[in-house]
Amino acid sequence: MIKTEYYKDLTKMNTFGMKVKARCFMEYDSVADLVDIEFAELARPVLHIGGGSNLLFTDDFKGTVLHSKINFIEILDECHSKCHFRTNGTSSEDVDSSDSGHENAPEVVLVSVGAGVVFDDFCDWAAKEGLWGVENLSYIPGEVGASAVQNIGAYGVEVKDVIHRVYCYDTVEEEFVSFSVEECGYGYRDSIFKNPEVKGRYVVTHVVFALSREPRPRLDYGHLRDAVLSALPADSITETESLPSRGDGPLPFMRPRSATVSADAAQQVKPTIEGTPTHSDTSSDCNFDRTQRVEKSITPALIRKVIIRIRKEKLPEPSVVGSAGSFFKNPVVSAEHFARIEAAAKAEHGADYNVPHYIIMPECQCVPETPSHSVGPSPYPGVGKCLLHTNDTSAGRGDYSVKVPAAWMIEQCGWKGRRSGGAAVWEKQPLVIVNYTGEAYPEEIVGLEKRIIASVKSKFDVELHPEVEHV
Numbered sequence: 276m277i278k279t280e281y282y283k284d285l286t287k288m289n290t291f292g293m294k295v296k297a298r299c300f301m302e303y304d305s306v307a308d309l310v311d312i313e314f315a316e317l318a319r320p321v322l323h324i325g326g327g328s329n330l331l332f333t334d335d336f337k338g339t340v341l342h343s344k345i346n347f348i349e350i351l352d353e354c355h356s357k358c359h360f361r362t363n364g365t366s367s368e369d370v371d372s373s374d375s376g377h378e379n380a381p382e383v384v385l386v387s388v389g390a391g392v393v394f395d396d397f398c399d400w401a402a403k404e405g406l407w408g409v410e411n412l413s414y415i416p417g418e419v420g421a422s423a424v425q426n427i428g429a430y431g432v433e434v435k436d437v438i439h440r441v442y443c444y445d446t447v448e449e450e451f452v453s454f455s456v457e458e459c460g461y462g463y464r465d466s467i468f469k470n471p472e473v474k475g476r477y478v479v480t481h482v483v484f485a486l487s488r489e490p491r492p493r494l495d496y497g498h499l500r501d502a503v504l505s506a507l508p509a510d511s512i513t514e515t516e517s518l519p520s521r522g523d524g525p526l527p528f529m530r531p532r533s534a535t536v537s538a539d540a541a542q543q544v545k546p547t548i549e550g551t552p553t554h555s556d557t558s559s560d561c562n563f564d565r566t567q568r569v570e571k572s573i574t575p576a577l578i579r580k581v582i583i584r585i586r587k588e589k590l591p592e593p594s595v596v597g598s599a600g601s602f603f604k605n606p607v608v609s610a611e612h613f614a615r616i617e618a619a620a621k622a623e624h625g626a627d628y629n630v631p632h633y634i635i636m637p638e639c640q641c642v643p644e645t646p647s648h649s650v651g652p653s654p655y656p657g658v659g660k661c662l663l664h665t666n667d668t669s670a671g672r673g674d675y676s677v678k679v680p681a682a683w684m685i686e687q688c689g690w691k692g693r694r695s696g697g698a699a700v701w702e703k704q705p706l707v708i709v710n711y712t713g714e715a716y717p718e719e720i721v722g723l724e725k726r727i728i729a730s731v732k733s734k735f736d737v738e739l740h741p742e743v744e745h746v
């Protein structure tokens with residue numbers, strides 16, 4: 276079924292809560308309905324929205340807004356290395372897990388999810404199924420279709436890490452196409468679908484995710500490990516135990532932190548290749564039992580619960596305070612430019628002051644929140660330290676660039692918590708501009724955005740660019 280409405284109020288369809296209307300709004304339930312839409316006939320421009328959580332409507336929309344209600348979650352197959360599954364109910368396809376970067380995945384569970392599914396409902400479903408992969412992405416607003424466009428990320432995971440294939444309708448050629456992860460050209464909150472040359476051409480119909488039944492907690496981001504540890508049931512861990520330092524694989528064996536077990540005894544407990552401990556004495560047996568208890572207690576559901584709690588503490592709840600999450604991208608500057616920023620900050624705050632930053636080496640393609648690289652703790656979203664390459668900079672080579680948290684710059688310019696008409700900078704996270712009164716006009720949000728950009732430019736000689744899409 277296709278529902279068409281004219282002069283549709285979009286206030287509840289964008290998380291910023293901008294009171295705007297769409298000249299034409301069309302919502303479809305299925306792929307068959309999508310094919311029935313005469314794209315060439317639609318009032319232009321055409322915009323496909325999801326939950327409207329990365330959009331800032333600056334005016335009424337003069338063309339057609341489309342929205343998908345393709346809502347299904349389906350396990351296609353559980354496989355070890357190679358499996359056979361059906362796509363879209365019409366054709367079948369061999370899937371070699373090696374073509375998606377999941378070649379080492381011990382037990383891949385391919386799950387097909389409709390573009391209109393609320394992404395967090397999918398995370399909730401996966402957690403309840405005991406499936407690993409999207410738990411760190413819990414509570415990110417928006418829908419599954421847009422998640423594949425945006426390459427959403429949080430707490431050390433990007434959705435590209437678990438995407439197997441993205442299925443789309445090509446509105447120009449009027450045919451179904453699909454893209455492997457490599458073909459999607461994912462970058463930091465980026466994909467080919469955002470490329471101006473093809474933007475709007477491909478409508479995501481569903482996404483196939485590669486999840487896993489094997490435990491693979493990713494806890495290296497910020498204080499997540501500590502938060503998960505403290506959320507564990509009391510009988511599964513004692514204060515002498517700690518979680519392993521890297522979380523991007525099956526949990527390695529846990530070694531006791533205290534002196535209750537001698538160094539010799541601890542040394543006899545050697546991890547095997549699979550991370551399963553061998554143990555040779557009674558104290559090791561005891562540790563092994565405790566480790567197993569801890570491992571069993573860490574579930575996707577537990578990580579999800581902890582992340583939801585942290586996010587609720589930090590970020591505005593869209594149903595209460597309108598926003599689109601992080602408003603600006605984190606800027607990247609040259610090493611020389613960063614040295615100037617750092618010198619000025621030390622002059623202002625004292626010689627011991629450290630500017631939060633993230634080194635990007637020329638040969639290093641690491642991006643913030645990418646689990647393949649060890650990212651040190653940082654309170655700023657999308658900015659951590661690449662521990663792999665940080666040391667290289669001490670050689671003074673100067674051929675690296677530096678990512679500086681936009682939130683830090685905005686705070687340094689005195690914007691944190693400041694209001695401007697109905698708009699404000701969120702007190703707990705200055706990267707977020709909010710519709711503070713619920714009645715803010717788009718001009719007030721844009722006005723605040725411009726003033727922030729101007730003051731960051733003036734203080735740091737850095738141009739901030741919005742992450743939020745202006746419509």
Ligand SMILES: Cc1cc2nc3c(=O)[nH]c(=O)nc-3n(C[C@H](O)[C@H](O)[C@H](O)COP(=O)(O)OP(=O)(O)OC[C@H]3O[C@@H](n4cnc5c(N)ncnc54)[C@H](O)[C@@H]3O)c2cc1C
Pocket residue numbers: 290322323324325326327328329330343390415416417418419420421422424425426427428429464468477478479480590591592593598599600601744
């Ligand atoms: C409070 C808050 C916190 C946030 N935290 C995070 C975070 O931690 N990490 C993060 O990455 N993002 C975060 N965001 C941003 C936002 O949630 C994501 O960008 C999300 O993916 C947007 O999804 P959406 O469905 O709302 O898409 P929309 O905002 O409606 O659209 C986003 C883009 O996707 C396109 N699109 C939507 N659906 C389709 C489709 N079916 N086919 C083709 N194109 C489509 C749109 O045209 C648009 O270009 C946050 C936002 C808020 C409000």
